[in-house]
Amino acid sequence: MMWEKFMCGENKVYMYIPQDQEFINWISFRKLVIKTKKNQKTFAEYSK
Numbered sequence: 001m002m003w004e005k006f007m008c009g010e011n012k013v014y015m016y017i018p019q020d021q022e023f024i025n026w027i028s029f030r031k032l033v034i035k036t037k038k039n040q041k042t043f044a045e046y047s048k
Helices: 020-036 040-046
Strands: 002-008 011-017
């Protein structure tokens, strides 16, 4: 997985950059991010 850090207000958000073949997973991941975007621990776990 590749991650890009960017600032969202005062919160650091990790956004996943999908590969073309992972587009469907990317849609699901975005939904998860929307639900858990304030949970930094979740992003840390995904970044492993």
